[in-house]
Amino acid sequence: xxxxxxxxxxxxxxxxxxxxxxxxxxxxxxxxxxxxxxxxxxxxxxxxxxxxxxxxxxxxxxxxxxxxxxxxxxxxxxxxxxxxxxxxxxxxxxxxxxxxxxxxxxxxxxxxxxxxxxxxxxxxxxxxxxxxxxxxxxxxxxxxxxxxxxxxxxxxxxxxxxxxxxxxxxxxxxxxxxxxxxxxxxxxxxxxxxxxxxxxxxxxxxxxxxxxxxxxxxxxxxxxxxxxxxxxxxxxxxxxxxxxxxxxxxxxxxxxxxxxxxxxxxxxxxxxxxxxxxx
Amino acid sequence: xxxxxxxxxxxxxxxxxxxxxxxxxxxxxxxxxxxxxxxxxxxxxxxxxxxxxxxxxxxxxxxxxxxxxxxxxxxxxxxxxxxxxxxxxxxxxxxxxxxxxxxxxxxxxxxxxxxxxxxxxxxxxxxxxxxxxxxxxxxxxxxxxxxxxxxxxxxxxxxxxxxxxxxxxxxxxxxxxxxxxxxxxxxxxxxxxxxxxxxxxxxxxxxxxxxxxxxxxxxxxxxxxxxxxxxxxxxxxxxxxxxxxxxxxxxxxxxxxxxxxxxxxxxxxxxxxxxxxxxxxxxxxxxxxxxxxxxxxxxxxxxxxxxxxxxxxxxxxxxxxxxxxxxxxxxxxxxxxxxxxxxxxxxxxxxxxxxxxx
Numbered sequence: 142x143x144x145x146x147x148x149x150x151x152x153x154x155x156x157x158x159x160x161x162x163x164x165x166x167x168x169x170x171x172x173x174x175x176x177x178x179x180x181x182x183x184x185x186x187x188x189x190x191x192x193x194x195x196x197x198x199x200x201x202x203x204x205x206x207x208x209x210x211x212x213x214x215x216x217x218x219x220x221x222x223x224x225x226x227x228x229x230x231x232x233x234x235x236x237x238x239x240x241x242x243x244x245x246x247x248x249x250x251x252x253x254x255x256x257x258x259x260x261x262x263x264x265x266x267x268x269x270x271x272x273x274x275x276x277x278x279x280x281x282x283x284x285x286x287x288x289x290x291x292x293x294x295x296x297x298x299x300x301x302x303x304x305x306x307x308x309x310x311x312x313x314x315x316x317x318x319x320x321x322x323x324x325x326x327x328x329x330x331x332x333x334x335x336x337x338x339x340x341x342x343x344x345x346x347x348x349x350x351x352x353x354x355x356x357x358x359x360x361x362x363x364x365x366x367x368x369x370x371x372x373x374x375x376x377x378x379x380x381x382x383x384x385x386x387x388x389x390x391x392x393x394x395x396x397x398x399x400x401x402x403x404x405x406x407x408x409x410x411x412x413x414x415x416x417x418x419x420x
Numbered sequence: 421x422x423x424x425x426x427x428x429x430x431x432x433x434x435x436x437x438x439x440x441x442x443x444x445x446x447x448x449x450x451x452x453x454x455x456x457x458x459x460x461x462x463x464x465x466x467x468x469x470x471x472x473x474x475x476x477x478x479x480x481x482x483x484x485x486x487x488x489x490x491x492x493x494x495x496x497x498x499x500x501x502x503x504x505x506x507x508x509x510x511x512x513x514x515x516x517x518x519x520x521x522x523x524x525x526x527x528x529x530x531x532x533x534x535x536x537x538x539x540x541x542x543x544x545x546x547x548x549x550x551x552x553x554x555x556x557x558x559x560x561x562x563x564x565x566x567x568x569x570x571x572x573x574x575x576x577x578x579x580x581x582x583x584x585x586x587x588x589x590x591x592x593x594x595x596x597x598x599x600x601x602x603x604x605x606x607x608x609x610x611x612x613x614x615x616x617x618x619x620x621x622x623x624x625x626x627x628x629x630x631x632x633x634x635x636x637x638x639x640x641x642x643x644x645x646x647x648x649x650x651x652x653x654x655x656x657x658x659x660x661x662x663x664x665x666x667x668x669x670x671x672x673x674x675x676x677x678x679x680x681x682x683x684x685x686x687x688x689x690x691x692x693x694x695x696x697x698x699x700x701x702x703x704x705x706x707x708x709x710x711x712x713x714x715x716x717x718x719x720x721x722x723x724x725x726x727x728x729x730x731x732x733x734x735x736x737x738x739x740x741x742x743x744x745x746x747x748x749x750x751x752x753x754x755x756x757x758x759x760x761x762x763x764x765x766x767x768x769x770x771x772x773x774x775x776x777x778x
Contacts, residue, residue, distance in 0.1 A: 213649065239651035251649075253642035256635070263632075264639040268651045270632055274660065277631030278624055287632070331650050 163190035165224075166334050166367050167212070167243070172221035173391075174211055181207045182391045185221070189335060189384070194361055195369045196382035198402075200411055204391040205371045206248055209337050213245050214238045226334060240268055242334035246324045246341065248371075254313025258304065258323055261312050262295035265330025269294075298326045301363070302356065318349050322356070329360065335367040336360065342374045350374060354381050379403065387411065430630045436709040437622050445615045452611060460723065462611075466679040468719050469614025470496075473672035475699040475715045476621045476708060480665040482697070483706035484629055485658060486641030488551040490693050491538075491558025495666045497688035498534050499527030499673025501565055504602045507678060508595045509572055516608040523608075524617065524674045531670020534561070535663040543658045558693055565685035570596040601684025602677070609679040617675055618712075621668050626708060628664065637661045702743055 165188035172185040182204045189195045197205050210216045212223060214235050223230045230238050253261050263270075270291045276282040299305045302322045307315065312323060321341060328336050341357070342350045354377055361368050372378050378385065379399040387395040387402060389411040395402055402408055448465065451457050474496060481489045503523035510519050538557050542550055569580040573592025580586040584594055596602050628634045636657045639647040648654060677683045703714030721739060725732045746752050 215645075235648040236651050236653055239649060245649055247646070247649075251643045251646035253639045253646065255642050256638060260635055260638075264635050264647070264652070265650045267632065267636055272632040274633055277633040278627050280627050280631075284631070291632070327646075327650060 162192040165189060166191045166226055167369070168224040169212075170222050170224070172208075172211060172218050172223060174207065174216055174219045180391055182211065182388075183220075185388075185391075185393060187386050187393070187396065189367050189369050191334075191367055192361055192365055193367050193383050194357060194381050195367070196378040196385040197369060197371045197388065198373070198375075198378055198385060199388035199394075203388040203411075205388055206339060207391075208388070209245060209339055209371065212238075212337060213243055239331055239333075242332075243337065244328035244331045244333035244335075245337040246321075246328055246339055248339040248343070250320050250324055252312045252320055252324060252327075254311070256312055257308065258299065258310050258312050258315065259292070259295055259308040261323055261327050262298050262330050263291045265298075265327035266291050266294055267331075269330075269332055295330065298330055301329075301359070302326050317344060318352075321345075321353075325356070325360070329364065333366060335369060338368065338370040338372075340371055340373065342372055342377050350377055353377070357381055430626075433708065434626055437626065437712065438619065440709060440712060441615060441618050441622070445611075449611065464720065464723060465611045466609050466614050467676060468716055469611065469618055470672045470676035470679070471696065471699065471719055472618050472712050472715045473614075473621045473675070474669055474696045475703065475711045476618070476625050477665045477668035477672065478696050478700050479703075479706065479708060479711050480625050480628070480661055480668070482700050483704075484634065484641065485637055485661045485665075487658070487662075488547070488697075489554045489662075489665075490551050490690070490697070491554035491556070491561070492665075492669055492696055493688040493690070493692035494554075494558035494561035495531040495535060495669035496673035496676065496692070497561055497565060497685060499531045499670030500677030500683060500688070501596060501602065501673075501685075502530035502670070503527040503674025504605050504677050504683065505570060505572075505577075505595050506674075507606055507608065508593070508602075509577065516606075516610075517613070519606075520608050520610070520613055520675075520678060523678055524613075524671045527674030527677075528667040528671040531673065532663050532667040534670075535666025536659070539659045539662040539666075543655060543662060555690065555693070558688075558690065562685050562689055565596075566599050568596055569594070569598050599684065599686075601682060601687075603682045605678060605681050605683060607679060607681055609675050614675055617671060621671070622708065624664065624668065628661075633657065633660060698740065702740070 167189040169185050169187055173183040174181050185208060187195075197208060199205055207216065211218050214230060214233055214237075217232075225238075225241050225243060228241065230241060230243075233241065253264060256264070270287050272284065272287040273282070276284045276287070296305060296308065299308055302325070304319060304322060304326070307319060312320070315323060325336070325338065325341070338357070342353055345353060357368055357370070358381060360366070370378075370382070379402075382399060385395075385397065385399055385402045386393055387405075387408050394407045394411055395405045397405070448457070452462055452465070474492065477495075478489065478492050481487055481492070503526065506523045506526045507519050510522065538554070542553050542557070545553055567581055569582070569584050569587055571578045571584070571587040571589045571592055571594045573589045578587040578589060578592075584597055587594065593604075629638070636647070636652045637660075639650075639652060640654055640657060644654065673688075699715040699718055700711055702718065703711030718740075722732060722736055725735050728735055
């Protein structure tokens with residue numbers, strides 16, 4: 142995991158073709174979950190490389206967000222296993238899974254809207270800042286050092302997303318695009334090995350989407366982590382993802398590179414429906 | 421040239437809180453010493469101190485943790501009786517401030533232990549359910565203390581749930597006599613101690629809110645699912661805030677209990693819990709300076725209204741409603757913002773801030 146690496150890279154160094162570390166950080170084997178009689182996800186087997194940008198696509202109701210909820214143990218899977226960096230995440234709760242290295246954002250933005258932008262990121266840094274209760278209360282015993290460290294790290298992350306001038310704004314009052322970026326910054330603050338983005342481009346205009354694509358690449362390149370995203374914007378998915386997995390009705394119908402997915406007849410069928418037989 | 425750094429919100433709140441208390445003390449204490457305050461008012465000072473501490477403590481649970489606790493008087497009660505028992509067990513030769521300090525510390529510890537015991541099941545609940553269960557716990561505590569008999573003699577403390585006779589005291593005295601409560605309490609609480617306790621509570625709560633722990637607690641209030649997703653241990657931080665709140669409430673209870681010569685469990689009933697909640701809600705959830713002002717005014721109000729005799733509580737209720745309307749109406753907010761804006765003007769025009777300091 143890229144714990145302390147936050148070396149700024151000049152933006153022209155971002156090239157579409159780069160060596161992607163394909164050794165898996167996240168693997169699932171025959172993952173499945175039932176809600177009562179309904180099988181929401183079934184037989185999901187996939188692997189995400191260490192510095193890969195992976196896409197999870199599918200029509201509405203295909204079970205994409207359910208997969209994210211399974212990966213972060215919001216739901217406990219009925220079948221199958223999830224391996225993070227070779228370790229199983231079974232019987233862990235969301236908070237422990239985050240500490241193991243999975244961070245996420247939400248489809249409907251979930252910020253700490255009454256807190257400042259800076260504090261939102263500081264909350265993300267929670268587990269990497271050592272500050273025992275006694276020093277919280279007395280403001281002694283290394284309080285200043287730990288607060289300074291969390292402030293500096295949070296500001297650095299905000300700078301990464303060009304949000305440093307908004308640091309003292311209330312998170313809930315930010316414009317929509319900035320809220321999305323803040324949510325990603327907060328997730329990155331937990332020093333994850335993989336970040337899951339749930340529809341990061343939802344509700345964005347083309348120029349915002351282009352900026353987001355740039356940001357996602359920068360996240361991968363600067364932090365050396367894997368990114369997995371759910372998205373309906375095919376332009377974004379086909380442009381930045383190195384591997385794509387297509388879900389329909391909870392089952393994987395195709396896996397591969399963007400080119401393979403584009404030409405896969407099953408994918409076209411899932412999105413556009415079957416061609417009717419000529420009468 | 422920007423020598424005078426912009427005061428952070430934290431520093432500003434601190435100055436308001438500590439300043440308010442210290443100024444009030446500096447004005448009232450000499451007056452109290454010179455007997456310039458009527459008996460009626462001076463008798464209210466220590467209870468007001470205790471209730472301010474209670475309100476600060478409850479604001480931690482309601483305002484910052486975001487959970488409605490309706491049993492806060494229970495912690496106060498445990499603190500009060502632990503304090504009374506502590507003082508009764510100590511040698512009479514000791515100076516009063518030492519006894520008071522010991523009583524407050526023991527009161528806080530006992531309430532903290534109770535907070536832990538209650539907190540473990542309660543913290544798993546959310547919203548209304550948590551409120552109902554804390555309400556029940558508050559009543560349970562009241563009823564247990566109501567039928568508790570405690571006495572002390574040469575061989576130590578004696579407990580009984582039956583009657584005073586069952587204590588089998590050889591030569592000692594009864595401290596807690598069931599429904600009658602504690603009688604013959606030594607009134608050792610002082611206004612000075614009350615102010616110190618307020619300052620202590622402010623110190624703990626204000627620092628806590630602006631620390632890693634406080635941020636975690638506020639994050640849980642704002643969005644529990646998101647807090648979980650960034651690796652915050654929900655149970656741990658909720659429990660921490662709940663216990664700290666209980667400890668402070670216990671300390672306030674000890675101060676309150678040692679201000680009266682008799683104190684009974686029925687004083688700390690549901691109405692007391694609600695009263696403290698009213699202080700917090702009207703003062704502003706998460707707003708400590710507001711809570712202090714609201715507590716002082718609302719505690720004094722019924723006493724000031726005594727001349728209206730029968731209509732006292734009616735007027736009290738009307739005042740409460742008016743305050744609520746005034747603090748919530750958009751027009752009042754615009755007006756308040758205007759006033760605040762006058763003071764804030766120099767903060768917004770960043771560079772020129774130093775010149776026109778209002």
